[in-house]
Amino acid sequence: MFGKSKREAGALSSERPARHSRGWGDVRSHLQMSESLRVLDFGLTSPANINYLTSLGHSVYMANIVQDATRPEWQKPASPEATEDPKADPDANFDVDRFIAANLDFSGRDFDVILLWDTANYLPSAMVPALFARLRDVLRPEGRLLAFFHGKLTGPETAFSRYQLTDSDDLLVLDGGNFPVRQVYQTRQVERFLEGFSNVRFFLGKDNVREVIAVR
Numbered sequence: 675m676f677g678k679s680k681r682e683a684g685a686l687s688s689e690r691p692a693r694h695s696r697g698w699g700d701v702r703s704h705l706q707m708s709e710s711l712r713v714l715d716f717g718l719t720s721p722a723n724i725n726y727l728t729s730l731g732h733s734v735y736m737a738n739i740v741q742d743a744t745r746p747e748w749q750k751p752a753s754p755e756a757t758e759d760p761k762a763d764p765d766a767n768f769d770v771d772r773f774i775a776a777n778l779d780f781s782g783r784d785f786d787v788i789l790l791w792d793t794a795n796y797l798p799s800a801m802v803p804a805l806f807a808r809l810r811d812v813l814r815p816e817g818r819l820l821a822f823f824h825g826k827l828t829g830p831e832t833a834f835s836r837y838q839l840t841d842s843d844d845l846l847v848l849d850g851g852n853f854p855v856r857q858v859y860q861t862r863q864v865e866r867f868l869e870g871f872s873n874v875r876f877f878l879g880k881d882n883v884r885e886v887i888a889v890r
Contacts, residue, residue, distance in 0.1 A: 690835070692844040696877040697820050697885035699843035701787060704818060705730055711786035714812075716793045718836045718850055726839045735785075739777050740796045740834065740853055748773050765798035765856070773801060774808055784812045791837050792822040792883070794867075799857040806867040813890040819871070823864060825882040827855050 705711065711732040715723055719736050727734040750767045788809055794802050813819060824832050834853040838846035859867075861876065864886060868874050871888040878884055 690847040690849070692840075693837070693847050693879070693881070694843055695845050695879070695885060696843065697822070697887050698837075698839070698845055700887055701789070701818055701820050702839075702841075702843070705732065705787065708732075708786070712783065712814075713787045713789065714780075714785045715789045716791055720836060720838060723839050726841070732787075735780070735783065737778070739773075740793060741851065742777050743768075743773065743797050743801070744853070765800045768798040768800045770798075770801040770804050774804055778805070778808050778812075780812055784814050784817075786814050786817045788813055788817070788819045789837075790819060790821040792824055792835070794821065794859070795824045795832075795855045795857060796834055796853045797856065802857070802859075803867055807870075810870050810890065815890055817890045819868075819886075819888045819890070821864075821886045821888070823859055823884045823886065824855050825858060825884065827858055831881045831883065 705713075705727070709731055713727050713732050713734045714737060715727070715734055716737050716739070718738055724734050724736075748769050750769050790809065794805065797805065809819060826832060832855045834850040836848040836850040838848055840846060861884070864876075864884070865874065868886070868888045871890055873889040875887045876884055877886075
């Protein structure tokens with residue numbers, strides 16, 4: 675889970691314009707003012723992110739679950755009724771519990787900062803509530819979770835990306851692969867995902883992306 679594959683390394687390309695992020699600015703300040711934090715960074719393995727975070731004296735772990743979630747092995751057999759129903763949700767048969775156990779088992783580690791980015795938009799909708807519940811469990815008290823949420827299903831700004839950290843409030847945006855936005859979530863839905871966190875703040879970006887910082 676925390677390793678770097680050749681496929682991942684080769685997928686980081688085609689840098690797009692930098693993205694200003696108030697959420698990253700807030701988390702960056704916290705990282706710069708703190709010592710020896712443990713950071714969980716979602717997305718394709720990024721040597722640049724690893725170097726940046728370790729230069730601040732923190733340890734970093736990587737998790738890339740969007741690609742893993744597309745594999746057919748996580749689909750449970752559909753019922754005959756669902757197979758015949760053209761309106762049936764294909765994500766309803768996603769084996770959430772087995773996927774969480776296999777891909778979000780951090781071997782007893784917990785974290786001070788989780789950089790989830792826009793991962794939730796690219797996952798089967800059935801597993802998104804369980805994802806946030808799992809991340810709440812592995813986030814230390816007073817720890818911070820940064821998440822992005824797209825407001826549209828399509829458009830150039832919804833392309834799956836790898837966010838590369840910088841020493842400013844801007845993020846470098848790199849192509850991360852060909853994965854579509856699977857679901858758009860409204861503010862009330864996001865608030866339900868984040869129940870149990872002590873403080874939640876929203877920021878709206880110019881690209882119709884809502885940024886959320888949740889404190890455990």
